Amino acid sequence: xxxxxxxxxxxxxxxxxxxxxxxxxxxxxxxxxxxxxxxxxxxxxxxxxxxxxxxxxxxxxxxxxxxxxxxxxxxxxxxxxxxxxxxxxxxxxxxxxxxxxxxxxxxxxxxxxxxxxxxxxxxxxxxxxxxxxxxxxxxxxxxxxxxxxxxxxxxxxxxxxxxxxxxxxxxxxxxxxxxxxxxxxxxxxxxxxxxxxxxxxxxxxxxxxxxxxxxxxxxxxxxxxxxxxxxxxxxxxxxxx
Ligand code: F6R
Numbered sequence: 001x002x003x004x005x006x007x008x009x010x011x012x013x014x015x016x017x018x019x020x021x022x023x024x025x026x027x028x029x030x031x032x033x034x035x036x037x038x039x040x041x042x043x044x045x046x047x048x049x050x051x052x053x054x055x056x057x058x059x060x061x062x063x064x065x066x067x068x069x070x071x072x073x074x075x076x077x078x079x080x081x082x083x084x085x086x087x088x089x090x091x092x093x094x095x096x097x098x099x100x101x102x103x104x105x106x107x108x109x110x111x112x113x114x115x116x117x118x119x120x121x122x123x124x125x126x127x128x129x130x131x132x133x134x135x136x137x138x139x140x141x142x143x144x145x146x147x148x149x150x151x152x153x154x155x156x157x158x159x160x161x162x163x164x165x166x167x168x169x170x171x172x173x174x175x176x177x178x179x180x181x182x183x184x185x186x187x188x189x190x191x192x193x194x195x196x197x198x199x200x201x202x203x204x205x206x207x208x209x210x211x212x213x214x215x216x217x218x219x220x221x222x223x224x225x226x227x228x229x230x231x232x233x234x235x236x237x238x239x240x241x
Contacts, residue, residue, distance in 0.1 A: 028057065031123045036065070041087055058092045065102070112154070155181055
């Protein structure tokens with residue numbers, strides 16, 4: 001595993017964006033595995049800046065996102081599709097037809113998951129998977145206790161997660177109860193994985209995930225078994241790592 005420790009969030013985001021840029025330049029029709037959450041926002045902002053300067057071309061890139069709430073439409077401002085459109089896709093020259101997020105409105109759960117795995121396989125897999133890291137070690141919506149051999153599947157959100165998200169919705173009833181997520185197996189099949197971490201609050205879990213035992217109780221610990229993982233973070237998150 002290669003570790004890049006930058007001074008702060010801004011510089012860590014630049015390192016992460018540089019790694020994505022290198023991937024896009026070396027393979028213009030690559031498949032990027034993308035994440036939502038607060039951590040990659042700075043990375044996406046940097047990619048947009050370089051695109052605007054004319055340094056990056058996303059016209060042949062395909063992207064496959066990690067997860068999506070079940071039941072939310074792409075227009076819902078809490079959906080991950082909406083997040084990706086507003087934080088990245090609307091601001092670069094990627095063809096939206098080449099961007100994939102699980103279909104939150106597909107009523108048939110099995111079909112939604114099967115279709116998504118087919119999309120991943122039809123694209124020859126993900127070249128570079130971007131991951132954020134949950135405070136409990138989750139990756140995607142794979143929470144502690146998730147089995148490692150799962151592909152894309154539907155998960156029930158815990159009451160804790162729903163409560164934490166409630167502030168973004170008009171009422172508790174509107175908070176989704178389920179989500180689709182790429183499974184650990186799907187994530188581990190990416191050719192290269194980049195985990196981005198920032199802030200002191202991630203310090204403990206970074207240590208556990210990358211220096212602790214490999215266990216489903218810390219889903220990200222499985223990444224120790226992948227042969228090409230890059231960890232990018234700021235000093236706050238990586239101090240003492
Ligand atoms: C996002 C995702 C989540 C986040 C994780 C970290 O698509 O799947 O696993 O990566 O919750 O979130 P932040 O970056 O907000 O700390």
